[in-house]
Amino acid sequence: MGRRRQPQIRERLLDACTDYALEHGLPDRLGPFAAATGASSRMLIYHFETRDTLLREVLGRARERQVEAFSELLRLRPEEDYLVTLARAWSAISGPQGEPYLRMFSRLHDSAGEPLWPGFRRAATTDWLAPLEVGMHSLGRPELATVVLAVMRGLLMDLDATGDVARTDEAFTEFLSTVRRAGL
Numbered sequence: 275m276g277r278r279r280q281p282q283i284r285e286r287l288l289d290a291c292t293d294y295a296l297e298h299g300l301p302d303r304l305g306p307f308a309a310a311t312g313a314s315s316r317m318l319i320y321h322f323e324t325r326d327t328l329l330r331e332v333l334g335r336a337r338e339r340q341v342e343a344f345s346e347l348l349r350l351r352p353e354e355d356y357l358v359t360l361a362r363a364w365s366a367i368s369g370p371q372g373e374p375y376l377r378m379f380s381r382l383h384d385s386a387g388e389p390l391w392p393g394f395r396r397a398a399t400t401d402w403l404a405p406l407e408v409g410m411h412s413l414g415r416p417e418l419a420t421v422v423l424a425v426m427r428g429l430l431m432d433l434d435a436t437g438d439v440a441r442t443d444e445a446f447t448e449f450l451s452t453v454r455r456a457g458l
Contacts, residue, residue, distance in 0.1 A: 284321045287313060289335070290307075290310055291311060291328065294307060295336060296339075300332070303325075304325055304328070307328065326390065330391060333379075333390060333391055340379075344402070347359075347362070349408070356410065357453060357454055360409070364446045367426070368442060368443065369439075372430075376434055377434075379398065382394045382395070382398070406422050410422065425446070429442045429445055
Protein backbone atom coordinates (compact mmCIF):
# COMPACT_ATOMS: atom_id res chain seq x y z
CA MET A 275 0.00 0.00 0.00
CA GLY A 276 1.37 3.42 -0.98
CA ARG A 277 1.64 6.51 1.08
CA ARG A 278 -1.40 8.76 1.31
CA ARG A 279 -1.09 12.11 -0.40
CA GLN A 280 -0.84 15.05 1.94
CA PRO A 281 -2.85 18.05 0.68
CA GLN A 282 -0.78 20.56 2.67
CA ILE A 283 2.39 19.42 0.88
CA ARG A 284 0.63 19.67 -2.47
CA GLU A 285 -0.53 23.21 -1.63
CA ARG A 286 2.97 24.23 -0.55
CA LEU A 287 4.40 22.84 -3.79
CA LEU A 288 1.74 24.58 -5.86
CA ASP A 289 2.40 27.92 -4.17
CA ALA A 290 6.16 27.57 -4.66
CA CYS A 291 5.72 26.61 -8.33
CA THR A 292 3.36 29.56 -8.82
CA ASP A 293 5.86 31.93 -7.21
CA TYR A 294 8.56 30.58 -9.51
CA ALA A 295 6.39 30.88 -12.63
CA LEU A 296 5.39 34.45 -11.82
CA GLU A 297 9.02 35.43 -11.43
CA HIS A 298 10.55 33.43 -14.30
CA GLY A 299 7.70 32.28 -16.54
CA LEU A 300 6.42 28.77 -17.13
CA PRO A 301 9.30 26.34 -17.57
CA ASP A 302 9.47 23.83 -20.40
CA ARG A 303 10.51 21.05 -18.00
CA LEU A 304 9.85 20.15 -14.39
CA GLY A 305 13.47 20.70 -13.30
CA PRO A 306 13.11 24.42 -12.52
CA PHE A 307 9.93 23.76 -10.52
CA ALA A 308 11.69 20.98 -8.63
CA ALA A 309 14.62 23.24 -7.82
CA ALA A 310 12.30 26.05 -6.73
CA THR A 311 10.32 23.78 -4.42
CA GLY A 312 13.18 21.73 -3.05
CA ALA A 313 11.33 18.62 -4.22
CA SER A 314 12.19 16.19 -6.97
CA SER A 315 10.46 16.07 -10.35
CA ARG A 316 9.19 12.66 -9.29
CA MET A 317 7.57 14.18 -6.18
CA LEU A 318 5.87 16.80 -8.35
CA ILE A 319 4.47 14.07 -10.59
CA TYR A 320 3.34 12.16 -7.51
CA HIS A 321 1.32 15.14 -6.32
CA PHE A 322 0.10 16.48 -9.70
CA GLU A 323 0.18 13.33 -11.90
CA THR A 324 1.35 15.12 -15.08
CA ARG A 325 3.38 18.16 -16.05
CA ASP A 326 0.38 19.65 -17.86
CA THR A 327 -1.81 19.23 -14.78
CA LEU A 328 0.80 21.06 -12.71
CA LEU A 329 1.05 23.83 -15.33
CA ARG A 330 -2.74 24.22 -15.43
CA GLU A 331 -2.91 24.43 -11.64
CA VAL A 332 -0.05 26.94 -11.53
CA LEU A 333 -1.87 29.07 -14.08
CA GLY A 334 -5.09 28.77 -12.09
CA ARG A 335 -3.40 29.77 -8.83
CA ALA A 336 -1.65 32.70 -10.50
CA ARG A 337 -4.96 33.81 -11.99
CA GLU A 338 -6.63 33.65 -8.57
CA ARG A 339 -3.90 35.90 -7.19
CA GLN A 340 -4.24 38.30 -10.11
CA VAL A 341 -8.03 38.52 -9.92
CA GLU A 342 -7.88 39.15 -6.17
CA ALA A 343 -5.23 41.87 -6.47
CA PHE A 344 -6.65 43.60 -9.53
CA SER A 345 -10.27 43.41 -8.38
CA GLU A 346 -9.16 45.27 -5.28
CA LEU A 347 -7.46 47.89 -7.45
CA LEU A 348 -10.57 48.31 -9.63
CA ARG A 349 -13.15 48.34 -6.85
CA LEU A 350 -15.24 51.43 -6.28
CA ARG A 351 -14.14 53.63 -3.41
CA PRO A 352 -17.02 55.92 -2.45
CA GLU A 353 -14.64 58.69 -1.33
CA GLU A 354 -12.78 58.75 -4.65
CA ASP A 355 -13.61 59.73 -8.23
CA TYR A 356 -13.60 56.46 -10.19
CA LEU A 357 -11.37 57.91 -12.90
CA VAL A 358 -8.72 58.47 -10.21
CA THR A 359 -9.20 54.84 -9.15
CA LEU A 360 -8.73 53.73 -12.76
CA ALA A 361 -5.55 55.80 -13.12
CA ARG A 362 -4.06 54.23 -9.99
CA ALA A 363 -5.20 50.75 -11.08
CA TRP A 364 -3.60 51.23 -14.49
CA SER A 365 -0.29 52.20 -12.87
CA ALA A 366 -0.29 49.01 -10.82
CA ILE A 367 -1.61 46.69 -13.54
CA SER A 368 0.84 47.97 -16.16
CA GLY A 369 3.72 48.42 -13.71
CA PRO A 370 5.91 46.11 -11.64
CA GLN A 371 2.93 44.63 -9.76
CA GLY A 372 1.26 43.54 -12.99
CA GLU A 373 4.35 42.61 -15.01
CA PRO A 374 4.57 38.99 -13.81
CA TYR A 375 0.94 38.39 -14.78
CA LEU A 376 1.33 40.08 -18.15
CA ARG A 377 4.37 37.94 -18.87
CA MET A 378 2.67 34.72 -17.75
CA PHE A 379 -0.74 35.20 -19.34
CA SER A 380 0.18 36.94 -22.59
CA ARG A 381 0.89 33.61 -24.29
CA LEU A 382 -2.55 32.33 -23.30
CA HIS A 383 -4.31 35.13 -25.17
CA ASP A 384 -3.64 33.47 -28.51
CA SER A 385 -4.79 30.07 -29.67
CA ALA A 386 -1.46 28.47 -28.67
CA GLY A 387 -2.54 28.74 -25.03
CA GLU A 388 -5.84 26.96 -25.58
CA PRO A 389 -4.57 23.44 -24.74
CA LEU A 390 -3.25 24.58 -21.35
CA TRP A 391 -6.34 26.56 -20.40
CA PRO A 392 -9.38 26.12 -22.63
CA GLY A 393 -11.57 29.20 -22.43
CA PHE A 394 -8.89 31.42 -20.91
CA ARG A 395 -9.44 34.29 -23.34
CA ARG A 396 -13.12 34.50 -22.43
CA ALA A 397 -12.47 34.28 -18.69
CA ALA A 398 -9.68 36.84 -18.90
CA THR A 399 -12.13 39.26 -20.46
CA THR A 400 -15.27 38.73 -18.45
CA ASP A 401 -13.77 38.50 -14.95
CA TRP A 402 -12.92 42.22 -14.93
CA LEU A 403 -16.30 43.46 -16.14
CA ALA A 404 -18.12 43.34 -12.79
CA PRO A 405 -15.85 45.70 -10.84
CA LEU A 406 -15.57 48.01 -13.85
CA GLU A 407 -19.37 48.13 -14.24
CA VAL A 408 -19.80 49.04 -10.56
CA GLY A 409 -17.16 51.75 -10.86
CA MET A 410 -18.49 53.16 -14.10
CA HIS A 411 -22.00 53.07 -12.65
CA SER A 412 -20.79 55.60 -10.06
CA LEU A 413 -20.19 57.92 -13.03
CA GLY A 414 -23.59 57.15 -14.48
CA ARG A 415 -22.16 55.11 -17.37
CA PRO A 416 -21.97 51.38 -16.50
CA GLU A 417 -22.15 50.52 -20.21
CA LEU A 418 -18.67 52.01 -20.66
CA ALA A 419 -17.12 49.20 -18.60
CA THR A 420 -16.58 47.21 -21.79
CA VAL A 421 -14.87 50.18 -23.44
CA VAL A 422 -12.61 50.71 -20.42
CA LEU A 423 -11.74 47.03 -20.39
CA ALA A 424 -11.04 47.01 -24.13
CA VAL A 425 -8.73 50.02 -23.83
CA MET A 426 -6.87 48.50 -20.88
CA ARG A 427 -6.48 45.10 -22.56
CA GLY A 428 -5.39 46.69 -25.83
CA LEU A 429 -2.82 48.88 -24.13
CA LEU A 430 -1.53 45.91 -22.11
CA MET A 431 -1.08 43.96 -25.35
CA ASP A 432 0.73 46.97 -26.81
CA LEU A 433 2.93 47.22 -23.71
CA ASP A 434 3.71 43.51 -23.90
CA ALA A 435 4.64 43.77 -27.58
CA THR A 436 6.66 46.99 -27.44
CA GLY A 437 7.72 47.57 -23.84
CA ASP A 438 6.90 51.26 -24.38
CA VAL A 439 5.70 52.21 -20.90
CA ALA A 440 5.71 55.97 -21.48
CA ARG A 441 3.56 55.79 -24.60
CA THR A 442 1.01 53.34 -23.16
CA ASP A 443 0.78 55.32 -19.92
CA GLU A 444 0.23 58.52 -21.91
CA ALA A 445 -2.44 56.81 -24.00
CA PHE A 446 -4.33 55.64 -20.90
CA THR A 447 -4.10 59.09 -19.32
CA GLU A 448 -5.45 60.62 -22.53
CA PHE A 449 -8.26 58.04 -22.59
CA LEU A 450 -9.29 59.00 -19.04
CA SER A 451 -9.14 62.68 -20.00
CA THR A 452 -11.40 61.98 -22.97
CA VAL A 453 -13.88 60.18 -20.71
CA ARG A 454 -13.82 63.14 -18.29
CA ARG A 455 -14.28 65.71 -21.09
CA ALA A 456 -17.25 63.71 -22.34
CA GLY A 457 -19.08 64.92 -19.26
CA LEU A 458 -18.65 62.10 -16.81
